[in-house]
Amino acid sequence: MTTIQAQEGAFRGHVLIVDDELSMREYLELLLHREGYVVTSVPGVKPACEVLARDGVDLVISDMKLGTGSGLDVLRTARARKEPPEVVLITAFGSPAAAVEAMREGAYDYICKPFDNDELRLLVQKALEKRLLRQENTTLRARLLPGLGMAVGQSARMQAVWSLVEKVAPGRSTVLVTGESGTGKELVARAIHMRGSRAAQPFLPFNCAALNEGTLESELFGHVKGAFTGALHERSGLLVSAGEGTVMLDEVGEMPLATQVKLLRVLQERKVKPVGSAAEVPFQARVIAATNRRLEAEVKAGRFREDLFYRLNVITLELPPLRERAGDISLLASHFLSRMAEELGRPALRFAQETLDLLERYAFPGNVRQLQNMVERAATLSDSDLLGPSTLPPAVRGESEPVSRPGEPGEPSLGTGFNLERHLDDSERRYLLAALKQAGGVKTRAAELLGLSFRSFRYRLAKHGLTDELEEPGFNSGKGTL
Numbered sequence: 426m427t428t429i430q431a432q433e434g435a436f437r438g439h440v441l442i443v444d445d446e447l448s449m450r451e452y453l454e455l456l457l458h459r460e461g462y463v464v465t466s467v468p469g470v471k472p473a474c475e476v477l478a479r480d481g482v483d484l485v486i487s488d489m490k491l492g493t494g495s496g497l498d499v500l501r502t503a504r505a506r507k508e509p510p511e512v513v514l515i516t517a518f519g520s521p522a523a524a525v526e527a528m529r530e531g532a533y534d535y536i537c538k539p540f541d542n543d544e545l546r547l548l549v550q551k552a553l554e555k556r557l558l559r560q561e562n563t564t565l566r567a568r569l570l571p572g573l574g575m576a577v578g579q580s581a582r583m584q585a586v587w588s589l590v591e592k593v594a595p596g597r598s599t600v601l602v603t604g605e606s607g608t609g610k611e612l613v614a615r616a617i618h619m620r621g622s623r624a625a626q627p628f629l630p631f632n633c634a635a636l637n638e639g640t641l642e643s644e645l646f647g648h649v650k651g652a653f654t655g656a657l658h659e660r661s662g663l664l665v666s667a668g669e670g671t672v673m674l675d676e677v678g679e680m681p682l683a684t685q686v687k688l689l690r691v692l693q694e695r696k697v698k699p700v701g702s703a704a705e706v707p708f709q710a711r712v713i714a715a716t717n718r719r720l721e722a723e724v725k726a727g728r729f730r731e732d733l734f735y736r737l738n739v740i741t742l743e744l745p746p747l748r749e750r751a752g753d754i755s756l757l758a759s760h761f762l763s764r765m766a767e768e769l770g771r772p773a774l775r776f777a778q779e780t781l782d783l784l785e786r787y788a789f790p791g792n793v794r795q796l797q798n799m800v801e802r803a804a805t806l807s808d809s810d811l812l813g814p815s816t817l818p819p820a821v822r823g824e825s826e827p828v829s830r831p832g833e834p835g836e837p838s839l840g841t842g843f844n845l846e847r848h849l850d851d852s853e854r855r856y857l858l859a860a861l862k863q864a865g866g867v868k869t870r871a872a873e874l875l876g877l878s879f880r881s882f883r884y885r886l887a888k889h890g891l892t893d894e895l896e897e898p899g900f901n902s903g904k905g906t907l
Contacts, residue, residue, distance in 0.1 A: 438553045442466040443473040443487035470494035474502045485512045504531045511552040580750040594620035601737045602715040604744030607792030610715040618671040626670030634679035652701025667710035678718035689733045747789040755781045765804040773810040787821045791890020854889045
């Protein structure tokens, strides 16, 4: 066995050469070493298997005929590794059957003797690029799941959620993610995307409630030049732009009925008709829909099309509210605090046990998003590394404090223990609720009443963990929620 190290600073990957001809091994060693690769060469199947079991190999280049052995034996051993290297097989000219069998068993590619040096260099480069991309995707997926603070947990309900995510991720079926505001629907949709074969493609979330009907259709389906005032250029919609990635239709329950009709046809035909165009354009993206409304109730009320509901409801994944997984609260709070500690450069930040006990007893109407905001605020404002009960809002501590109502006469009472930021937060919360009531729960109208952009309004709702108090407890219809 021979191993040639790359020149210092020139390492591009570890290549294992398997060939029973010494002259061929030496030739390939020299060619690939000049390209900056660490090269190990062996004469047969057994030593090749020993190297694969012992060393980190990125690429195997093996002759198909190895004395009494075969390059297919090397391929099978390589593919059985936990992090398998790519494999390129060298075949004799005119033996396509062997090449087809090798590709079927997982070889990256094959090359026929005699081969061109530039052809081999390019093949090696492409094979290693594929391996690097696969490693990056694996790393991203591994980072994603621990980072999904909105959705992860040790409770039986969340374990069931993740089990279903693993099952649906490899397919292309439409998934409907349901749950109250703040439970982490977008993060679960991202997990489905990242755990499947589309992970290297775009993930495009889209809020169906944020735009009017015309703009909504233009964003989803695209438009041609001159289709409407301001359409100065042709534009592809999200469904086409996503390629083979994933489009998440958030708040799909608030989509206008006219757009629902068009979306139903798009999902059935797998084609979109850009606004102003007579031609249809096919698309390959997977669609994941999300809603905090009960769509069955919306169908009965005539606000959502029954046929579209069944088209979206191929696989349903329901996220439980935080109050139904109270055992996860301490885990989630600690997760968010560790992230804040790193961000603030305060590694000693920790919760007092009494603080965790209070959090576990709180109902969290704003779910995990509210908990995350609460932890962020406590960590940011606390002067001590030990976060005691006083760092939590009064409602969590089971306290209430008198606050002057807007328009009430008289100066505020200032004294020991007065906290301006808390009073301002309470006042902001009351104005948000008042706007929602006056607007009949229509968030876009409520934002207008307050002179806020829709994005800013949504942010403030999330900040206060607001849900619609006019709706039945346990699940929101979507009015006045995130």
